Each structure stands twice: as C-alpha cells, then as structure tokens.
Amino acid sequence: MNETIIQVRNFKAAYEGRTVLDGLNFEVRRGEVFVILGGSGCGKSTLLKHMIGLYPPAAGEILIKGKDIAHAEGEERRAILREFGVMYQSGALFGSLSLLENVRMPLEEFTSLPREAMNLIAHMKLALVGLGEFCGYMPSEISGGMQKRAAIARAMALDPELLFLDEPSAGLDPITSAELDELIVRLSRSLKITFVVVTHELASIYAIAGRVIMLDKRTKGIVAEGRPDELRDRSENPWVRQFFNREAKAPA
Amino acid sequence: MQYNAMSMPQTPNAVATCKAAVEAGALRIALSGRLDADGAATVWDEAVRAARGHSGELIVDCGELEYCDGAGAAVLIELQRIAMQREQSVRIERFPEEYQRLLNLFELRHFLQDEKVEPQATNFVVDIGRATANLLTDLYNGVSYRGELAVELWRALRHPRQTRWGEALLLAEKAGANAMPLVALIGFLLGLILAFQAGAFMKEYGAELYVANLVGLSLLRELGPLMSAIILAGRTGSAFAAEIGTMKVNEELDALHTMGVNPVRYLVVPRVIAAVCVMPFLVMFANLFGLIGGGVVVLSFDYPLITYYNQLFTSVAAMDLSDLLTGMFKAVVFGLLVSAVGCLRGLQTKSGASAVGDAATSAVVTGIVLIAIWDGIFTALFYALDI
C-alpha cells in the first residue's frame, strides 16, 4: 500500500529567472491525502502546476507513476494526463457549457463511449458531489461553493487514481468547507483515490491530511514534513508550531 | 470523437466483453473483463441493445469482472434504468465485493430520468417572444444609456478636473495614432481606384482632369468619413466592447458600482472623448492620402502636379471649406456613435468567455449599421439644406 505514486527530486521552479522554489524532495504515496501548506505567494500553486506538467521544472524532475510528464509528448503525454484530474484554484469551469457538458468534456476527449453513456457518467459524478439536480445549470448560475464541487466532479470524470485540488475550501463557509472535506475523505476511502491538496484551512488539514509538507518563502524549500498532529506538537521549528496552533506571534 | 477513439492506445488487457443469453425466460447479460471507460465503451451498445430487446426478467452477471470503476458503474445503472423504465425486474449477481462500495455511492433513484443537458428546451413561440422582449429591452436600455452618457459627457465638460484625461489620451493614441497607417493605406487605395476607374472613362471625353474634383469631393464629403468610421468600428469599437466586457465578466464593473463609481463616467466617457477627438484627424489623414492616390493617377495622364492642385483648389468646381466641414461633422458624429455603441455592448456583456466575443462582434455590426443609417440621413439632409 505504501507504493510511491509521485516522486519529486531536486525540483526547482523559476519564472523568468526568478526562483520560486528550489531543492524540493518528497514523495506522495498511493492512497494517501497529501497536503501542501504555506503562506500566500510561497509557490503552492506553482508546485501544483509543475506536478501536472503545465510547466517544465527549471531543474530536477517530477515523476508520476515513474513517468516524467514534463518531457513526455504525444500519446505518452495523453496517457499520463489521463491518470489524474485537476481542480484549479479558480474552478476554471467553462462558462459557455452547462455543468453536465463541463463534466462530459474529458470523457469526449479521452473515451469512445456513446453519448448517452457520457451523459449518465457525468450525471453520476455530479450526483457524487451533491449536484445531481443541477446538470443543466450554467456555471454562472450556481454559487461559488457549488462551482468548486462541480470542478471536482469534472476532475473525476475519468475515474483518475490521482486528484490535484488547489484550495478546494478557500472562500467557502465552514459548513460547506467541512462538507467538501468529508467528500474528499469519502472518495479517498471508498475509491482509493490519491489526493494532493493545497489548502490554508487548519480545520481541513486536521480533517483530511495524511501527511503534509510546508513550504516557506524565505528558504524556497520545505520547512516541515509529516503528520499534522506530529508537527503541531513536536516540530523544532517555532514558526511551524505557530502555524498549526494558529498563534499570531511565534512563542518566545 | 471517432478520431479520438482510434487514437486511444488500447492496452491488451483492457477488453471487456458482454454475453447475452435467454435462460428460462430471463435475459442473462454476463459482463467480464475490465469495466473502465474503454471497457464500458466496448460493451455499452451491445448490453443496452440486448436489454432493450427483451421484455422479461433481466439478470446482470458480474462474476467475471476483473475491474470496475465509475464508467463500469454507469453500465450497471443504465441496465437497471432500462429495466425499471419498462417495469421489468432486474437483478445484479455476483458483483465483486471490492467494488460494492463504489456502487453504493450512487443511488439508482437519482438517475431514473434522462439527463438534462441543455439549460432549457425552448420552442418556436418562446423564441419569438424572447426575441421581441430582447429587442424592446435593448431599445429601452439604449435610450436610457444615451441619456446617461449625454449627462456624463456634459458633466465631463463642466467639470474637466474630474475627467480622466490621461486615460483618454492613452486611448486616443491607440484609437488614433496607431490607426494612421491603416487609414493612410485605405485612403490612398480609395483615391487611386476612384481616379483610375473614372479617369479611364472620362479620358474618352477629354474630361480626365475632372477626376481631381471627383476624387476630392467624394473623399471629403463621403468616403473619407465613412471609411475612417468603419475602420474605427473594426479596430476600436470592438476593442472597447472586449475590454469592458472582460471587466464585466470578472465582476470588475460590480466592484466599481460598490465603490460608488459610475462605470459610464469612469470607462465610457474617456473612450467616447478619445474616439470623438481622433476621428477628425483620421479623416484628414484618409483624405490627404486619398488625394495623393488621385494625384498619382492624374500624373500618369501626363499632367503636371500644379494642374492637379489648381483643379482641386482654385477651379470653378473646386472643393471649398463647407465640403471639408460637412465631412468633419460626420466624422465626429460617427466617432461618437461607434465608441458609444462599442462601450454599450461591453456593458451589456453576459457572463462567460464567449459572451465577450459576442459583445465585440455585436459592437462592430451595430457600429457599421449605425454609420450606414446616419450617413444616409446626413446626405439627404445636407442635400435638402443645400450645404
């Protein structure tokens, strides 16, 4: 069960020569909920975008199931892309398509299922996130939290083993956010999906995280790695303990 | 889709099969192999057809399944749905324990109706009604928008300090200076073509020198303003609509409202001022290059340049200031129409990325239609008033 699904080695990310992250090493194991933490602007979304192959690393490598997505092309790349689903920080639903059509889109792109089958599968995914009644709605006609859930449904359209979520609970009320956490836990248990989640919410972290890594803007690297309760109680880094205890100032 | 189907790499063990047989009045559909998206795609049609073609009990045998994911669950739900809709009894047998949890996530009763893909089905009558309502609200909005714009423009002139002149200047550079090369090119071609086509014919009557007056008059009074306005609609009206439309989609307009800033004052007024101010220059530029184009043709008829000049400005049929001024007047009005309607279309943008494209298209189309209508009105008016 402790098989590695993503491996990141000596990873470095830079935008136009400006280094954002440097010297990252970690791995994500199959079936776990892996959480990436850090202050705003420290490079969480950047790390996620590199993991899903939108940008090639400036140095080092990222392997998904042993395959290097940044340098794969054509069919090989398509095959890797099919292994995972992504929910972007802003949801990124296509505004001109209804929810059902949004979820159906990856199915149209990657499978040869008949139309009615795609409709049913899309409907099932929407029902899974509690939006079964909203198939025909346009993204602009539903609330922000519903958009996030619809985006998760779209990410799951192809039954990926691996889901990347960028701030699923940001901007949601505590109850909706807790529901989303519950959804993540449920999916991870029943479908054995591996999650890589970026989040700020302390409550979410305790609810979902198996393991977390914490990024730091100053060192451009990982300052802490482990289970959230371990980090809260036993980290040597006062800043990390402060984060997990939600204190404003570092303890003296 | 067909293309995608063929380009999919087919892993050898990805095959799922479906066997249907009637046993003692019941149809037994046996699914085996890997029921993932590819597997479901292979068995879907066959399984569905078999289920539809039978009117007794239905048994789905999953004993040989190696793997099943959401797509596989969809096959089972579809089969159950078909049976329920036709009130047949249905049973799933020997479903692998490990995937039971997956199936439990979905409650069959939620999927009994077919999916609603489109937001709303409409019919012909509803469409006509909606189109009429849209037209009327469009007219109403247009009127109130014009009123608001007039008030704000008047305000801008009375309180020049509150107007965003810097922004207007930047916009004027984009709409005016950057459009000069295109306007010059079109103007030159227009003069050249007019002179050449008419000259070849007028030469037979020895009247080729009057080409100068033909080119001069038609450019100054009609074609210069018309061409420049159409270029303005294509280059700038669409840009205004797209800019403001994108802001609308990003809820930036709502943000302006909540800050107590009137979007018409903040966004539309500088744009309209910029467009109105650059239009006379664009038209002059178009006229100048048009006259140069005409001159090239006259030169090719072996007249010296001074003859062309005299014919244009000092002969009996020469153009006078009123020709230039009517052209300029039109230019200003066209600039106002095109920029105002461009901004209006931007403000009216609905949500979604395609809405911005629609707004830009509509800005150009409405702009050109308005230009055509008003040009007709002006020509008739000036003729009647003998200006």
Ligand SMILES: Nc1ncnc2c1ncn2[C@@H]1O[C@H](COP(=O)(O)OP(=O)(O)OP(=O)(O)O)[C@@H](O)[C@H]1O
């Ligand atoms: N497309 C880009 N071009 C240039 N710099 C970028 C780009 N995207 C992000 N950055 C920079 O990279 C750094 C990390 O940004 P990133 O979006 O990864 O932060 P984040 O950790 O996700 O923050 P948040 O929690 O606010 O979403 C920031 O300093 C940002 O300015």
Ligand SMILES: [Mg+2]
């Ligand atoms: Mg981010």
